[in-house]
Structure formats: C-alpha cells, structure tokens
Amino acid sequence: VQNRDKSKPSIQGTIEKALRKILREKIRVIGSGRTDAGVHALAQVANFYTNSKIPLAKLQYGLNSNLPEDVVVTAIERVRQDFHSQFSARSKVYRYTLLNRTYPSPLLRDRVYMVSYPLDLGLMRREAKCLLGEHDFASFCASGSNAKDTVRTIKRIAINKTCPLPLAPCYPALVTIDIEADGFLYNMVRNITGTLVEIGRGNFPKGSMKRILAAKNRRLAGPTAPACGLALVKVRY
Amino acid sequence: VQNRDKSKPSIQGTIEKALRKILREKIRVIGSGRTDAGVHALAQVANFYTNSKIPLAKLQYGLNSNLPEDVVVTAIERVRQDFHSQFSARSKVYRYTLLNRTYPSPLLRDRVYMVSYPLDLGLMRREAKCLLGEHDFASFCASGSNAKDTVRTIKRIAINKTCPLPLAPCYPALVTIDIEADGFLYNMVRNITGTLVEIGRGNFPKGSMKRILAAKNRRLAGPTAPACGLALVKVRY
Numbered sequence: 297v298q299n300r301d302k303s304k305p306s307i308q309g310t311i312e313k314a315l316r317k318i319l320r321e322k323i324r325v326i327g328s329g330r331t332d333a334g335v336h337a338l339a340q341v342a343n344f345y346t347n348s349k350i351p352l353a354k355l356q357y358g359l360n361s362n363l364p365e366d367v368v369v370t371a372i373e374r375v376r377q378d379f380h381s382q383f384s385a386r387s388k389v390y391r392y393t394l395l396n397r398t399y400p401s402p403l404l405r406d407r408v409y410m411v412s413y414p415l416d417l418g419l420m421r422r423e424a425k426c427l428l429g430e431h432d433f434a435s436f437c438a439s440g441s442n443a444k445d446t447v448r449t450i451k452r453i454a455i456n457k458t459c460p461l462p463l464a465p466c467y468p469a470l471v472t473i474d475i476e477a478d479g480f481l482y483n484m485v486r487n488i489t490g491t492l493v494e495i496g497r498g499n500f501p502k503g504s505m506k507r508i509l510a511a512k513n514r515r516l517a518g519p520t521a522p523a524c525g526l527a528l529v530k531v532r533y
Numbered sequence: 534v535q536n537r538d539k540s541k542p543s544i545q546g547t548i549e550k551a552l553r554k555i556l557r558e559k560i561r562v563i564g565s566g567r568t569d570a571g572v573h574a575l576a577q578v579a580n581f582y583t584n585s586k587i588p589l590a591k592l593q594y595g596l597n598s599n600l601p602e603d604v605v606v607t608a609i610e611r612v613r614q615d616f617h618s619q620f621s622a623r624s625k626v627y628r629y630t631l632l633n634r635t636y637p638s639p640l641l642r643d644r645v646y647m648v649s650y651p652l653d654l655g656l657m658r659r660e661a662k663c664l665l666g667e668h669d670f671a672s673f674c675a676s677g678s679n680a681k682d683t684v685r686t687i688k689r690i691a692i693n694k695t696c697p698l699p700l701a702p703c704y705p706a707l708v709t710i711d712i713e714a715d716g717f718l719y720n721m722v723r724n725i726t727g728t729l730v731e732i733g734r735g736n737f738p739k740g741s742m743k744r745i746l747a748a749k750n751r752r753l754a755g756p757t758a759p760a761c762g763l764a765l766v767k768v769r770y
Contacts, residue, residue: 336640356636366639399593402603403573407640 307367311342314362318355319348328381328388328531332483334523336407339370341381341531381531387451389476389530392489392521393458397469408470409489409525415471415496417455423495423505424453427488434512436491438483438520446512448484452476455492474529483520491518544604548579551599555592556585565618565625565768569720571760573644576607578618578768618768624688626713626767629726629758630695634706645707646726646762652708652733654692660732660742661690664725671749673728675720675757683749685721689713692729711766720757728755 305313308325315323327342348355356372363369378384395401395408396415427433427450434446454474473492475485491508494500500518508516542550545562552560564579585592593609600606615621632638632645633652664670664687671683691711710729712722728745731737737755745753 338640360636365637365642368636368639370636399597399605399607400602402605403575403644405602 307337307340308342310363310367311359311369314359315344315346317362318358319346319350321346321348326381328385329480331528332523332526334406334526336527338527338529339531340528341385341533343375343379343381345377379533384533385531387476387478387532388480388528389452389474389532390480390485391527391529392473392475392485392525393527394471394473394489394493394525395469396471406524407527409522411493411497413497415493416498417457417471417496419502420492420496421455423503424455424488424492426506426509427453431509432512433481433484433509435508435514435517436484436487437481437514438487439514441482443481446481448477448479448481450475450477476530476532485526486521486523487514487517489521489525493521494518544574544577545579547600547604548596548606551596552581552583554599555595556583556587558583558585563618565622568765569760569763571643571763573764575764575766576768577765578622578770580612580616580618582614616770621770622768624713624715624769625717625765626689626711626769627717627722628764628766629710629712629722629762630764631708631710631726631730631762632706633708643761644764646759648730648734650734652730653735654694654708654733656739657729657733658692660740661692661725661729663743663746664690668746669749670718670721670746672745672751672754673721673724674718674751675724676751678719680718683718685714685716685718687712687714713767713769722763723758723760724751724754726758726762730758731755 308327312323312325315325323344323346325342325344327340331337331340350358352372352374356369359369359372393408394415395404395410396412397410398412400410401408430447430449432447437443437446452474453476454472456472456474458470458472473485473489475488491500491505495504495518545564549560549562552562560581560583562579562581564577568574568577587595589609589611593606596606596609630645631652632641632647633649634647635649637647638645667684667686669684674680674683689711690713691709693709693711695707695709710722710726712725714721728737728742732741732755
C-alpha cells in the first residue's frame with residue numbers, strides 16, 4: 297500500500313531505513329514511479345545495489361520483519377546491473393475499482409469509490425475504445441502537471457464486473473477499470489475514470505470520449521475520481 | 534463489520550441511536566447473536582418494531598447517513614411480527630480466511646490470519662468430515678463458556694483456495710474455511726480452524742479430529758485461531 301502523505305515518511309524512505317539496518321550500508325532504492333497520496337500499490341517494483349552476500353529469502357524475511365504493517369515486500373530477486381525499475385519498465389497496469397451500489401462497504405472503505413447511480417458498462421466500454429493506442433492525453437492530465445510531452449500509448453482497457461470477493465460470498469456491485477499503458481500522466485487514470493463514470497451515468501452524449509480526447513483540454517473531461525479507488529497492480533519489463 | 538470492544542459503543546447501541554434519531558422513538562434492536570471483538574460481520578441480521586410509516590428505502594438511506602463508516606445497513610425489509618432474528622434463524626455461516634504464504638498482506642491485514650507453513654488442504658478436508666452432523670462439540674468450546682448444552686449440528690464445511698480478489702490480480706494464497714451450523718459455541722469456529730491448521734501443517738496424526746471430537750476435552754484441540762480471520766457471512770431463515 298502506497299500512501300505518500302507529506303507528513304509521514306515515504307515508502308521509499310521506510311524501505312531504505314530497513315535495508316540500512318539489515319545490510320549495514322546506506323542503500324538508495326529506485327522505484328518504478330510515484331503514486332499519489334491515497335493510491336494503493338499492489339506490485340510496486342524497486343531496485344537497489346548492495347555488496348552484501350545475504351541470501352535473498354533471508355533479506356525478504358528481514359525486511360518484512362522491519363517494515364510497518366502497511367508495507368510488505370512480496371518478492372525479491374537478483375537482477376542485471378543495468379536493470380532500472382523505472383526506465384526498464386515496458387508498461388504499467390493500474391486498476392480503478394468502483395463500488396456501484398447505494399450503500400458503502402465498511403470492509404472496502406478507502407479501497408473503492410462508491411458510485412450510487414446505475415452505470416451502463418457497455419456504453420463505457422464502447423466509448424473507452426478510442427483511447428487505445430498512441431494519443432496526446434492532455435485532456436486527462438492534471439492541470440498542475442508540468443509534463444512537456446503528454447503523448448502516451450494505452451495498450452489495454454478492460455471494464456469488468458468483478459465477483460466474488462473471498463471475504464464476502466459475493467460483491468456483484470464491484471466494477472474494475474484496468475488500464476495498461478507505457479506510461480501515465482499525473483492523474484490520468486483518475487481523470488479517465490471520472491470521465492467514464494459520467495458517460496456510464498448518461499451525463500455525456502455519445503461520442504464524448506473521442507471529442508474530449510481530440511480537444512486536448514482538461515476542462516472538457518469529467519472530474520478526477522478519488523485516489524482511494526486506484527491501485528498500481530503490475531509493472532511489466 | 535462487528536467489533537465488540539468494551540471501551541467502544543456496541544454496534545447494536547450505535548444502530549439504536551441512529552434509529553432513535555430518525556424515527557424519533559426509542560427502538561430496541563434484536564440481533565441474531567453476538568460476535569466476538571475483532572470478528573467481522575458481513576451479514577448480521579437484526580429486527581425491531583416501529584409504528585413509523587417511513588418508506589424502507591428512505592429509512593435505509595437515513596440510517597447509512599447516520600452510521601459511522603464501519604457499520605452499514607445493506608438491506609431492510611418488513612417482516613411478520615413473530616419474526617425474531619435470533620430464534621427464527623435456521624442456520625448461520627461463518628467464514629474463516631487464512632493467508633497461506635510467508636509474507637503478510639497490507640490490504641488484508643485484520644481480515645485474514647497468516648499461516649506461513651504449507652497446508653495440506655486435502656488432509657484438512659478429510660479430517661474435517663467427521664465434524665458434519667449432530668455432535669457434542671465440547672472440545673471446541675472456549676473453556677470460559679457457560680454453555681450447558683454443547684451439542685450442535687454442522688450442516689456444511691467447505692475448505693477452498695479462493696482466487697481472485699478484485700483488488701489484486703490474484704491472491705492464490707487465500708484459503709477459506711466455511712462452516713454452516715444450526716448454532717455455534719463460543720470460539721467454536723476459531724477452535725476448529727486452529728485444529729485444522731495444526732492438521733494441515735502435519736502436527737497432528739491421522740484421525741486426530743475424530744479423537745479430539747470424541748474426547749469432549751478442549752485441551753486436546755488446537756489453539757484458538759485469531760478473531761481477525763473470522764466473519765459471519767450469512768444467517769439463514
């Protein structure tokens with residue numbers, strides 16, 4: 297879980313501190329990219345260099361024993377020295393999870409965004425198709441961003457009803473939006489999601505996504521969906 | 534989510550307070566039964582009597598607006614006046630969720646119990662079979678309990694690997710133990726689970742469950758699995 301709150305230590309700093317304690321040398325960890333405050337990371341990747349000969353399983357166990365309960369190292373492996381978790385990445389997958397019903401879920405609070413209006417998933421899928429491929433995604437880039445190049449390539453968008461959740465017999469109300477791209481602009485997934493929700497609710501006319509994309513104007517897109525529903529689920533190399 | 538901590542208001546009290554505010558009369562809520570501190574309730578059922586003519590959808594919306602974020606009313610319906618959420622119940626289903634891997638899950642902390650040893654699920658299923666039907670479950674009743682009658686009927690036990698979780702691409706490490714019975718003794722599911730984990734790890738010899746059940750002696754069973762992994766998932770009428 298990534299939770300980059302300025303008043304709290306960063307995940308990176310927390311891991312570096314634990315590594316320093318175990319390996320007894322100063323370690324600089326390089327992550328695959330930042331995630332916003334409140335966004336979850338289920339599969340963040342980071343690399344670092346060490347002279348230590350500690351067995352990897354022992355290092356992983358030691359790290360997890362020294363990390364707070366909201367940070368966990370799920371796997372650890374040796375890589376080539378030219379591996380760079382950010383620059384070697386071919387694509388990333390983000391998942392946005394909506395709870396599409398009229399009452400919240402205590403067990404999933406801070407993990408999903410509740411949308412109480414009915415959503416037309418078929419319409420959302422048809423409108424989302426135009427986002428596939430290489431485009432200038434300026435319309436979905438946060439206005440505060442200083443990205444010079446707003447061209448990215450979306451490789452896949454999948455909108456699904458997901459069921460079941462192992463902790464409950466069934467949560468038919470969950471809708472996931474998976475987006476895989478070679479890179480993401482600031483708030484890009486949350487802005488695309490906010491736009492898709494407006495479309496699914498019937499607030500935007502047919503063909504809106506295509507028009508919004510072509511306009512390269514953030515003000516035409518829907519609102520930014522809240523951070524809590526977003527998770528980095530995969531980094532591909 | 535049920536979390537009966539003595540220092541905090543009970544779920545029942547919290548709901549009664551919200552009902553009183555909305556209906557402007559003193560309401561007594563009758564739940565289907567207690568759950569221990571730290572145990573989750575995904576489908577607790579409760580009934581109450583009111584003279585109010587408020588539409589049910591409006592009452593549900595009003596309740597959820599007045600309840601804290603860890604309590605939610607998922608459904609509300611009119612019942613016959615002789616309905617009693619505890620005495621009318623035919624059976625209850627509890628689910629215990631194990632995270633069977635060597636590192637914890639930040640997103641599922643306080644929802645699962647991590648067991649880092651490999652578990653033989655086939656052996657656990659075979660050993661669990663003898664629990665089906667009507668038996669004296671004294672061996673699985675907390676020693677502090679003052680239950681006079683420790684005979685209960687288990688209607689179903691299902692041990693499964695559960696995958697996927699909608700918030701993650703896949704959690705193949707989750708194991709669920711579902712137990713349906715006409716009633717449960719204090720800590721019964723947690724004591725059966727603790728015993729099944731010992732069996733799955735290979736710590737108890739073959740036929741142990743049958744011997745433990747027949748002995749009617751709490752000391753022969755495995756340890757009490759922690760509350761966090763347990764959830765009431767269904768009350769059947």
